[in-house]
Amino acid sequence: MDEIKQKIALFIDADNAPASKFEKVLSEVAKYGLVTIRKAYGNWKSPTLKGWEELLHEYAIQPIQQYDLTKGKNASDIAMVIDAMDIMYTKEIDVMCFISSDSDFTPxxxxxxxxxxxxxxxxxRKTPSPFVNACSKFLYLDAPETEEAEKEPKPKNLKSDAKLINLLRQAIEATEDDEGWAALGPVGSNISNRTSFDCRNYGFKNLSSLFKEVDLFEL
Incomplete structure (x- = not known):
């Protein structure tokens, strides 16, 4: 299927997502296709959802009311999962998008x-790792903008991030030629097929910039 024609269902856990970053979400999602379903879940009587309430009409988002059945908890999670399951099996949807910092959606x-x-x-960034790792791609909404990051010193602890270094090294080994060289394109594709990694979460525009900062591989 032509990628630009892919249909996307967007589910918003309004209780656990910043409304101020919604344009960033739409910009990223637009790369995958057309958002045909947009739903936001929460207790819309709560003043904490005022930010999301202001976006409903502007972006044609359907609000789904869920009252807080128990103090400190809300029913939004289960309602969102039920709707997502229903849409997944009854609509022609290619991409499912979840905006939330709650791990309840991992299954x-x-x-x-x-x-x-x-x-x-x-x-x-408070999103639990099981939810982050389960996604095809996960983008932190409070990650430093790449434009701002370029003006600031890059994080200096990348070399000590064993998980990141192992991921990069394994992707290189999986795609290198007989002389030990690997092209960035295949390396990036290998990483994307294995994990929800996104270099923007580290403050870099692209993989090349991240490799340069790591400074452990010959470019």
Missing amino acids: MVTRALAEGKVVLGFGE
Whole structure:
């Protein structure tokens, strides 16, 4: 299927996502296709959702009311999962997008992947790793903007990030030629096929910039 024609369903956990970053989400999602379903879940009587409420009409988002059934908890999570499951099996959807910093949606993401869907995740850095890692791609909404990051000193602890270094090294080994060289394109594709990694979460525009900062590989 032509990528630009892919249909996307967007689910917003308004209780656990920043409304101020919604344009950033739409900009990223637009790379994958057309958003045909947009739903936001939460207790719309709560003043904490005022930011999202102001976006509903502007972006044609359907609000789904969920009252707080128990103090400190809300029913939005289960309602969102039920709707997502229903849409996944009854609508022609290619990409499912979840905006939340809550790990409760991890089983839903896993199921969607098993059904052959691309799953995009968006949330803050407090998002538990199981949800982040389960997505096809996950972008931190509170990650430093690449334009701003370029003006500031880059983080100096990348070399000590064993998980990151192992990921880069394994991708190189999987795509290198007989002389030990690997092209950035295949390296990036290998990483994307294995994890939700995105170099922008580290403050870099592209993989090349990140490799230069790591400074452990010959370019």
